[in-house]
Amino acid sequence: MEPKLYPEDTIAAIATPLGRGAIGVIKISGEASLSILKRIFRPKNPKASFQSHRLHYGFIVDPETEKVIDEVMAVYMQKPKTYTKEDVVEIYAHSGSFILKKILELVLKAGARPAQPGEFTLRAYLNGRIDLSQAEAIQELISAKSEKALQLSLNVLLGKLSEKINQIKENLLDLLAQVESAIDFPEEDLEILSPPLLIEKISSQIIPELEKLIKNYQEGKVYKEGISLVIAGKPNVGKSSLMNVLLKEERAIVTPIPGTTRDFLEEEATIEGLPVKLIDTAGIRPTEDPVEKIGVERAKNKFKEADLILFLLDVSSPPSEEEREIFEEVKPYPHLILLNKIDLKPNYLKDWEKELANWKINDYLAISVKDGTNLDLLGKKIFEKITGGKEPEIPEVVPNLRQKVDLEKAIKCLGNALKELKKPNPLPEIIAIELREAISALSEIIGEITTEDLLTKIFCTFCIGK
Incomplete structure (x- = not known):
């Protein structure tokens, strides 16, 4: 099943691997989170007020039979200071497969629905807590196979790739404004457009920055993949x-x-x-x-x-x-x-x-x-x-394959813009189209422009509890 892009219902899942262990976690996110917790959780202190971000000790009880299922700790976290920027509840139970499944069953009966793979992170993205590159970094962080891969993924999660992409986008937007001015004032287009200046900025500043990120992908993928x-x-x-x-x-x-x-x-x-x-x-x-x-x-x-x-x-x-x-x-x-x-x-x-x-x-x-x-x-x-026989310099920011493809798309569009700029009578309309396409490719990297198919492809690779 594909995750919903604009969910209004409350979702729940077991957020830890099933098997023997000390603690298992059930995660709930959505408007009904607190009301669901109140239905199945009996705090040891009857006067507990469920203050946000405070742990409460008590018992999970089947509301139909009043039978105690497990002794747990539970926390209610009020939006927006949560992973999904929605109301969130987490229940810390004993990590037995039967116990966790039974508690999840009670949560679902109380009004939640099962979360789809990656749906918690999808909501974090849709609600603006993280951008798409950071969402992908979370999955890479989980699957990191070495210390260096962990650090590379963490750098993207902390927004370093987003900062770089946004900086390049701002430079392109400045150039686009200049080109569109030439379209609005055609009688002055040569003075406003200044092809030599645009050629210099695109070929000497912007394209090298994009090529460096692609080179980072080549050098860093051995540690990530x-x-x-x-x-x-x-x-x-x-x-x-x-x-x-x-x-x-x-x-x-x-x-x-x-x-x-x-x-x-x-x-x-x-x-x-x-x-x-x-x-x-x-x-x-x-x-x-x-x-x-x-x-x-x-x-x-x-x-x-x-x-x-x-x-x-x-x-x-x-x-x-x-x-x-x-x-x-x-x-x-x-x-x-x-x-x-x-x-x-x-x-x-x-x-x-x-x-x-x-x-x-x-x-x-x-x-x-x-x-x-x-x-x-x-x-x-x-x-x-x-x-190649030498200790490689590990890049600070390493895009993934999807992001690398978008970077290549942006470079291709900028190459087309350069071809037009080098003509005797460059057409600002064509240059503007190519610049917009390059900006659009960069926007896809951080998720400012996305399709439902793209989101489904990315988040279906996540585990259900994430």
Whole structure:
């Protein structure tokens, strides 16, 4: 069901994950919040006045049977000083699945309706508490996978992106006023329009600011969205063992039997501050086993999605044509070659180094997953491969993909305006249209101009209690 854009009813939801825990929260927002609370909550102090933003101790009671459901704390928060800028009630109950569902059932019977995904935040946006970029930042904040991703999302939530966009919009509005004056007074258009001045401001000031934000997206998305790291190689080269070491837990099954991993296994980790999706794939080799064949094909398909492939080679065995053939599958994609099992004596490390020279490979790392040799360097090597070998300067403000597309749209419109301005007799009407389109694209970023479809697409990704 799509969230309503102009809701007048009262909504409610369980705002904490279901499961065992100390506390669970039921959140209510809307005009009937306080009256609903009074119907089902019996304060320990009968003279409680439900003063705003004060916690009250008491019991949730079924009003039909007067049966006590739970011992709780409850708070009433009067608008507009709330998350949604509506009257809000929060009930802090014991975190049992049955208890929370029972309390929510009583709340709904008392006059609320179930909240839709993201509807509390949608109301905060519709009621002017936050703009659209800040609403999206809340979702990114919740799903942040690293400390840096958390800080980037927090910067947007605090309004730093909105400030930047509004500043650029104000500059464009000043230019638009100048162009529209030329339309209103056509006999003086050349004096008012001043094409060289507009060209200078658009090309040297405004477009570079927009391009910087797009560059910020490219540099910052690795921290916000993470990277896909695929572990590949022949059977029994140590792929699953490496996966377990990087995860710091025994997640992948490790046995001396080749072909143990028949399908890919995905887990999340953090390496050198980068959020990483680790993918352990089936060992690549010719096989007649139909299940293993599927696993090998899926492994090869994962190569296409990888930001980086960790290609493991086993130095306890000499180089062979089989490894060369597998490398040809890996070669077209970003990769890092790892020479594993250097702890075994004797080994063929020198032979493998000569073989890699024949492959024209000079960037590799010799490791031992078993005893940890050089694994401290592996994280740094992965970081270098992803970031180009240097510590990136983390931007203060990083747009998301939707916002990046709107920034590109604004740049395209400004490019069209520049083309017209550079003509011998520029038409102010055309320039004004392009400037308005650029301003409109920037307005979409912060939600000053939105459609119901856009809001539905954004807020349906939120959890129900948010």
